[in-house]
Amino acid sequence: MRYLPLTDTDRGEMLGRIGVSSIDELFVDVPAEARLDGPIAGLPMHMSEMAVERHMRALSNKNLSAGDAPFFIGAGAYRHHIPASVDHIIQRGEFLTSYTPYQPEIAQGTLQMLFEFQTQVARLYGCAVANASLYDGSTACWEAVAMAARITRRKKAVLSGALHPHYAEVVRTMAKFTGDEIADAEPAIQPTPDNDGLIARIDENTSCVVVQYPDILGRIADLSEIAEAAHANGALLVVVNTEPVALGAIKSPGELGADIVVGEGQSIGVGLQFGGPYLGLFAVRDPKHVRQMPGRLCGETVDAEGKRGFVLTLSTREQHIRREKATSNICTNSGLCALAFNVHMTLLGEKGLRQLAAENHRLACLAADRLAQVPGVRVLNQSFFNEFTLMVGQDARAAVHRLAEKGVLGGVSLGRLYPGVDRLAEGLLVAVTETTTEGDIEALASALEEVLA
Known part of the structure; x- marks a missing residue:
């Protein structure tokens, strides 16, 4: 049984006290496009427990997991090995x-x-x-x-x-x-x-x-x-x-x-x-x-x-x-x-953290050198740690989608981070960590050559 201690009169008094006419007015700072105006599309209203499990598993299988593909996405959230x-x-x-x-x-x-x-x-x-x-x-x-x-x-x-x-x-x-x-x-x-x-x-x-x-x-x-x-x-x-x-x-x-x-x-x-x-x-x-x-x-x-x-x-x-x-x-x-x-x-300690950082940078340098060999690609940075920007000569958003179709999560386009800023559209932010293999780097380079051709 649900516990609903407030009556409509109670709610009306509270809304009046804070100076709004409806609960909806409390959400005016949330952009309209981010607010639901009905049930979530694609989710049925009623299902059995087993049916819900199957349905949610089917939705989950549409994801391409970070551990199931060459992964170069960063921009503030990074894939590292966790013991x-x-x-x-x-x-x-x-x-x-x-x-x-x-x-x-x-x-x-x-x-x-x-x-x-x-x-x-x-x-x-x-x-x-x-x-x-x-x-x-x-x-x-x-x-x-x-x-x-x-x-x-x-x-x-x-x-x-x-x-x-x-x-x-x-x-x-x-x-x-x-x-x-x-x-x-x-x-x-x-x-x-x-x-x-x-x-x-x-x-x-x-x-x-x-x-x-x-x-x-x-x-x-x-x-x-x-x-x-x-x-x-x-x-x-x-x-x-x-x-x-x-x-x-x-x-x-x-x-x-x-x-x-x-x-x-x-x-x-x-x-x-x-x-x-x-x-x-x-x-x-x-x-x-x-x-x-x-x-x-x-x-x-x-x-x-x-x-x-x-x-x-x-x-x-x-x-x-x-x-x-x-x-x-x-x-x-x-x-x-x-x-x-x-x-x-604590498990890493100072020495372990320095070794981890060195491996991140080593692999990032390998990636930058290899990707710079792709026709039409230019590495922007003079300095970097494990993340750098590529200029790919075309809309990087489209390139990212085509890379994903080839099973490579190739990075974050600057066009996604800065929508509407045309001069940034050709930028692709690539992150490399200790979880990246040399095979992953080669897979990205090969796929990028095809995508940009």
Whole structure:
């Protein structure tokens, strides 16, 4: 029996109190094309349990799985090998079903894991303090912009044109509700990032400069000159990293002057999973900024008997009681994904992470060299880690579809990421990881030769 405590009169009173005439008005910010106006097409209203299983299996079989074909898709979510022990550990009951560790005396295992996770992220990012995770990289990016506005008391964020467009869209969406000015741009299709163009947009009203490292085209910028320009104008440098494995090979953002470092932790311990759940990482270089951080932090202490213990040190999210003073409306962390990250990173260690990064880069170099031999193809990048941009001389969206028909998942077209921007239509973003074989690279090159002929 369904429990329906509200009457039509109750609903009417609530709608009147918040100033809308119908529930539909609460969804006006969701684009009309993203809203359902009836049942989902292709799904029957009633079926037996066995029939539902057969129907869902038939739908699933239409997918081409990342593990069943040469796979070169990245653009913020990457296929890496995850040791079986990661899943074994996170499936343990005390982790799988645990909730927020408000009672430290019965949650020491969860708190210790989060403390170790924070330590790993802080070291990876070259920062002093990291939080216990956020939802994903894009929301972490917005939280960094909001935090910079609180610290600088300014309302203008300058976004690099080479920031992932989905991250930029999240920032623009959230800024509608805070009044922040978002100064963004489109990526320059050139071998190196346009640092000079970005620096020229920084002024005395800028709260922060947001750059991606490596950027959406796979290029690796010199962050130090951007940091210097931002700091000279009293602004903060926010660095976004969508591929944490890269930090096993290149300098950390904190070393290069970043004030806030955020990113997506999916690459380490978390599978592709049809797009989520993922893992937002967030860290600051200067400890004085800790109280402006969103999310929660776990700390190490000693109990009354002097024994080592762990507690929630700061929970600045909804502030529990003083909600009007909250630094964020994010009310949880991605605990299970953070655990998966923690376990995988622990298994790797520093040496293992560096070896993994080296193998990613080695295979990416092989792929770039081979694909550059395909007639009509040009590798855009002068520098990259495991992802780079090809210019294919025609609409890359069509090429991606034809590659898929040949059983090769050949990458992400820039036309998909930047619809309507004609000058980007010929760009194809190709990602290579340790799961890519030399045979996969040859399969892509051969298929691309046929597709572009």
